[in-house]
Amino acid sequence: MxxxxxxxxxxxxxxxxxxxxxxxxxxxxxxxxxxxxxxxxxxxxxxxxxxxxxxxxxxxxxxxxxxxxxxxxxxxxxxxxxxxxxxxxxxxxxxxxxDLAGETAALTAAWNDAFARLDALVAGRPELTGWRAWLESTGLVRRLAGTATEARPLLGALAAILARLPSPGLPLGRLAAETCGDAHALDEGRPLATLALSAARALGGQPYAGEGGADARRAAWAAVGVHLDDLSSLVLCLGLPGDERTPTGRMLHAARAAGEPCVLTLRQLRRHETPFAADLVRVCENPVVVAAAADELGASCPPLVCGGGRPSAAAWRLLDLLAAGGATFAYHGDFDWGGVAIAAALHERLGFRPWRFDTAAYQAVSSPARLTGRPSPTPWDPDLSAAMAARGVRVEEELVLAELIADLAG
Structure with missing residues (x-):
């Protein structure tokens, strides 16, 4: 046939x-x-x-x-x-x-739908734009989730977490429980934890992939106010008055009398419920300022708190206790976009007067370092952001250390 x-x-x-x-x-x-x-x-x-x-x-x-x-x-x-x-x-x-074209279109539509909630959040958070592009270019979500169907709840939970960040003083387990209904959702090794940690690094001005290890992970979460436990969240200070009535107050009092820096844990500050009485408290970004002030001024140094980058939960708790005691604040940090973001968070929460951290102070310092990143507003001095964008120079606190110490001495 x-x-x-x-x-x-x-x-x-x-x-x-x-x-x-x-x-x-x-x-x-x-x-x-x-x-x-x-x-x-x-x-x-x-x-x-x-x-x-x-x-x-x-x-x-x-x-x-x-x-x-x-x-x-x-x-x-x-x-x-x-x-x-x-x-x-x-x-x-x-x-x-x-129909490969139809399959591709359907797959693209499915992934767009999976990312919809996260993209809606990022649209209102320009500081996350670069991170979102990095997610796309690296294919991290696709590697962790596999399919758009599996990615949709994962990215929805990620959006819920980012809507809460920065969130000073929040334990990681509580953040996971309140946003995901699972206190262990952000435990190390889980796909959601990997994505959320990269976003926390982005908000903290750190490389999205970041370094491995518990210390780096703890620091990345601390940069957005989230702590893994009450003992790992720390704040460095010098010259705070303290008191004679409470354990933490006595520690501060003794350190001030000795002219030595003092490191407080979030656990200590949470157990201390009495506001700290102070007038003007100067806040810096980098520990080098505290070290130099201790070396040169010792017990005569006025109240000084170091944020250590983006303030930790312990730092926020200490600043809140000082504010409750009537303190006002003066702030200095690095003239870069990460430093500006840190200052903006502090200004929004507590307010401050700039401490050599305005347009005039920026223009007065020479620096070979190039300014990179996305410009951010400077509400305490709106002209500063424009000046930094136009000049394109990064100025770190170390370059004006002598002037800062002179201010503290005066």
Missing amino acids: NGPDERLRRLLGGDDTAWLLGRARRRMEQGRPLTGTVTLPAATPAQRRAIEALLGRRAGAGASLSVSLEDVDQVLRAGGVAEGGLPEAVVRLGGPVR
């Missing part, structure tokens, strides 16, 4: 024409027309004979073999082998053709 299917298999379904059928199928999958010429480099004699048998004429000479798809289509139609021509032959010999 020599029916249409047998004739089609004999002409186009053998091993020696498989390359031609495969080329045609790929074009159909991609939505491309079956027109033009396809070429097989280094064709075998058997492959050349199979094409000659299909077309009914010689297939040229040379090492390569070129075939017109229109000619194949015409032969199949004219011979009654496939009324629909080459497209019909591809389906009859190999089954339905995939």
Whole structure:
């Protein structure tokens, strides 16, 4: 019996024409027309004979073999082998053709839907724009989740977490419980913890991938006010008055009398419920300022608190206790966009007067360091952000250390 299917298999379904059928199928999958010429480099004699048998004429000479798809289509139609021509032959010999363009569009739509809640949040948080682009370029979410279906709840939980950050004084387990309904959702090693930690680094002005290890993880969370435990969240201070009535107050009192810096834990500050009485408290970003003040001023140094970058939960607790005691604040930090973001958070929560941290002070310092990153507003001095963007220079606290110590001495 020599029916249409047998004739089609004999002409186009053998091993020696498989390359031609495969080329045609790929074009159909991609939505491309079956027109033009396809070429097989280094064709075998058997492959050349199979094409000659299909077309009914010689297939040229040379090492390569070129075939017109229109000619194949015409032969199949004219011979009654496939009324629909080459497209019909591809389906009859190999089954339905995939719609790759449609599959790609559906997959893209599914991933866009998975990211929708997170993208809506990022649209209102410009400080996360670079991090969001990094997620896309690295494919981190796709590696962690696998499919868009699995990614959707993961990214929804991530958006809920980011809506709470920065959130000074919040334990990590509580953040996980209140946003995900699982106190262990942000435990190290979980996909959500990996994504949330990279976002915390972004908010803290740190590299998104960051360093490994417990200390780096603790520091990244502390930068957005989240602490892993009451003992790992610390704040450095010098010259705070303290008191004689409470354990923490006595520690501060003794350290001030000795002219030595004091490190307090969040546990100590949470157990201390009485406000600390102080007038003006100066706040710096880097520990080097505290070290230099202790060396040069000792017990005569006025109240000084170090945020250590973005304030930890312990730092926020100490500043709140000082504010409750009537203190006002003067702030100095690094003239870079990370330092500006830290200052903006402090200004929003407690307010401060700039301590050599305004436009005039920025313009007065020479620095070879280039300013990188995304500009941020400076609400305590709106002109400062524009001046930094225009000048493009980063000024670290170490460059004005002598002036800061002189202010403290005065």
